[in-house]
Amino acid sequence: xxxxxxxxxxxxxxxxxxxxxxxxxxxxxxxxxxxxxxxxxxxxxxxxxxxxxxxxxxxxxxxxxxxxxxxx
Amino acid sequence: xxxxxxxxxxxxxxxxxxxxxxxxxxxxxxxxxxxxxxxxxxxxxxxxxxxxxxxxxxxxxxxxxxxxxxxxxxxxxxxxxxxxxxxxxxxxxxxxxxxxxxxxxxxxxxxxxxxxxxxxxxxxxxxxxxxxxxxxxxxxxxxxxxxxxxxxxxxxxxxxxxxxxxxxxxxxxxxxxxxxxxxxxxxxxxxxxxxxxxxxxxxxxxxxxxxxxxxxxxxxxxxxxxxxxxxxxxxxxxxxxxxxxxxxxxxxxxxxxxxxxxxxxxxxxxxxxx
Numbered sequence: 001x002x003x004x005x006x007x008x009x010x011x012x013x014x015x016x017x018x019x020x021x022x023x024x025x026x027x028x029x030x031x032x033x034x035x036x037x038x039x040x041x042x043x044x045x046x047x048x049x050x051x052x053x054x055x056x057x058x059x060x061x062x063x064x065x066x067x068x069x070x071x072x
Numbered sequence: 073x074x075x076x077x078x079x080x081x082x083x084x085x086x087x088x089x090x091x092x093x094x095x096x097x098x099x100x101x102x103x104x105x106x107x108x109x110x111x112x113x114x115x116x117x118x119x120x121x122x123x124x125x126x127x128x129x130x131x132x133x134x135x136x137x138x139x140x141x142x143x144x145x146x147x148x149x150x151x152x153x154x155x156x157x158x159x160x161x162x163x164x165x166x167x168x169x170x171x172x173x174x175x176x177x178x179x180x181x182x183x184x185x186x187x188x189x190x191x192x193x194x195x196x197x198x199x200x201x202x203x204x205x206x207x208x209x210x211x212x213x214x215x216x217x218x219x220x221x222x223x224x225x226x227x228x229x230x231x232x233x234x235x236x237x238x239x240x241x242x243x244x245x246x247x248x249x250x251x252x253x254x255x256x257x258x259x260x261x262x263x264x265x266x267x268x269x270x271x272x273x274x275x276x277x278x279x280x281x282x283x284x285x286x287x288x289x290x291x292x293x294x295x296x297x298x299x300x301x302x303x304x305x306x307x308x309x310x311x312x313x314x315x316x317x318x319x320x321x322x323x324x325x326x327x328x329x330x331x332x333x334x335x336x337x338x339x340x341x342x343x344x345x346x
Binding site for chain 1: 204205206227228229232233234248249250251254255258259298300307309311312313314316
């Protein structure tokens with residue numbers, strides 16, 4: 001498998017070439033509905049995850065839902 | 073009388089603010105006339121409310137429906153051991169009034185809901201979200217966008233946190249990042265995942281700072297930027313968040329024009345977590 005270099009959450013990382021966002025999240029063991037994904041400063045809609053290919057040099061931010069303070 | 077009608081005590085109490093170039097007597101007077109609403113007197117709301125109180129924000133609303141539990145005390149620094157079992161709003165008010173009698177603390181012992189959220193936020197200049205569940209988060213975001221109310225978001229998880237300031241009409245909202253709440257049970261709560269108390273302290277203090285900046289109109293608030301903090305690495309990053317023109321609540325053609333209570337899933341989730 002060919003590899004490419006991307007930046008994930010500020011850190012350079014090598015991943016397989018031509019992965020879609022869905023496949024990439026799967027490789028990270030992350031459910032698509034518990035994250036938001038930004039590629040090169042654009043938030044990618046969840047229904048585009050399956051057809052959005054990642055490219056060499058992409059800057060990817062995987063943003064997780066985080067809770068917080070008090071039950072309301 | 074001083075130029076800003078401060079008492080002698082107030083000049084002394086706020087002296088370290090008054091000498092700040094971006095605050096001054098004028099800024100301190102603005103704070104004393106400002107109204108902030110803290111949703112949740114928990115891990116985030118505690119430090120946020122404490123710093124807004126010491127800053128002399130004149131009116132501080134505190135919303136919470138819970139009572140103090142021993143397991144809250146690793147992070148919820150508004151409350152003390154002797155207050156276990158007491159309503160958090162009462163406990164908060166005692167602590168805050170003792171800290172600064174200038175501040176008018178208003179208690180709301182209730183759960184936020186689509187039927188009361190507009191009345192709650194209506195009288196305030198800025199809203200701080202310190203809730204721990206996503207139905208409340210989305211409700212608060214949507215209501216603040218609709219009411220054009222500045223909202224300071226923060227969240228914490230284990231050793232990490234995030235914060236963003238939402239100025240409706242000027243930058244992205246929470247839904248521009250996360251379009252809908254996660255399904256119940258998919259994201260672990262603090263109860264399930266754990267939280268280092270001081271992380272809530274850091275993010276709550278950031279919320280108070282952002283609120284003060286918004287009230288005073290100083291600096292660059294976290295508008296269109298998400299602040300991400302990782303304590304184990306001790307690194308902070310700020311990433312750019314664009315406004316989503318198709319956002320369901322703040323976009324050009326919003327599809328959400330009425331508030332949604334995701335309550336059923338929330339209740340199920342809460343029961344499951346107990």
